[in-house]
Amino acid sequence: MAGLQVFRVAGGDVRRVEGATVEFERDLQRLVEANMEEMLGGVRFMASEYSTGPVHRGRIDSLGLDEDGSPVLVEYKRTSSQSVLSQGLFYLAWLIENRGEFEALVEQRLGPEAAKQVDWSRPRVICIAADYARYDLVAAGMSHHRVDLVVYRRYGDDLVTLDLAASVAGGCGSSTVGQSERMRPSSPVRRTVSDALTQVRSELRELYEELDARLLDLGEGHSVELQHYVAYRRRRNFACVRVLAREQALVVFLRVDPATVQLVPGWTRDVRKIGHLGTGELEVRIASVEDLDRSMSLLRTSYAAAT
Structure with missing residues (x-):
């Protein structure tokens, strides 16, 4: 017996409620963005469909800032997907190399003091999908980055579950630091x-x-x-x-x-x-x-x- 089991109880009898996926991926994204702090455990919403510019030519589904001041990148897939993790890590590389843009976004939404407190030591990738292949679970552990793989299910019109399939703390060292940042002579020793x-x-x-x-x-x-x-x-x-x-x-x-x-x-x-x-x-x-x-x-x- 695998996965979350949901049952409706009535008169002492139980009936299993089958989970479903959302009809459109954007519906899932809108729901999480409108309730991000509650649904993702203290992550504050920063931006939706954030453009990575004409050279990189991508769009990050959602950007947030968690309670530790760590940048958070969220990617969604309506159904099962083996690409959501690689896509998230692809965008994470861009985010690390473009810290100034994210800090400017935080300053715009939360003020200059919050922007100064952004902690780049462990930026996070949160993937939300209907399911993951075993390759995703292994890849998350091998990525050396902070990754959460979350499984969602919808039950009727008024119930959504989020189940943490895997959570990786990430490795130490400079793997999360972009080359341009490492080369700055003025970077303080932390x-x-x-x-x-x-x-x-x-x-x-x-x-x-x-x-x-x-x-x-x-x-x-x-x-x-x-x-x-x-x-x-x-x-x-x-x-x-x-x-x-x-x-x-x-x-x-x-x-x-x-x-x-x-x-x-x-x-x-x-x-x-x-x-x-x-x-x-x-x-x-x-x-x-x-x-x-x-x-x-x-x-x-x-x-x-x-x-």
Whole structure:
């Protein structure tokens, strides 16, 4: 038994509801674009049918910006298709080489501050189609880019499902950086969590590994190392982890309402009105296994809220 099974229950009896595809691909695109933040887990809509210019001669179905500030490119196929992933990666190469255009688009829609915060360390490709061949699933893992393959189904006039068939975090290094950007002498050196971990005591590295294991053991989540932090996510982020090398501590931002928590100085802090690198409104500082143990209920609460 494979795939999502949907049943209608009436009087104790169940009847299977058969899924269908949309009649026109553009119908699916319009639906997602009008509801992108809800349907794609925090991705804000930026543009539709974005032209890649007279030389490249293409059109990107949808452009968005996720909650981490990462560029998102969305491609749709009404039915099953082996071309949607390659098409998405083709457009991603153009997007990486034309960062200025995307940042100008973000500035136009969200303002100059949002444009400055665009994080190019892990741009995303989201493909939405009726199904995928096994070749697509293997190719996604081999692409070294951040890729989500999503299966959609329509049930009647008022129900649409989105099912994540595969999610790939992408590799580290310069594979997501265009050659023109690498050659810029003025490009700043950016330190990642991996860099910070090389500058801390072995005890803190071990604590980070334990935190990482416990976050992933909460359930279906996965992690992505971004420019300033490691994001742990389901549909949305449930934890953002930073390593503070100078303070020899870990800081975790959680999707927990600080008003529901009794704040403890030195451990938990309300950051709703404080600028910070990471999503979530509750800051939790972890400097020992004891801190991690007492934080577990907060981690579970945040995980449950990230649906």
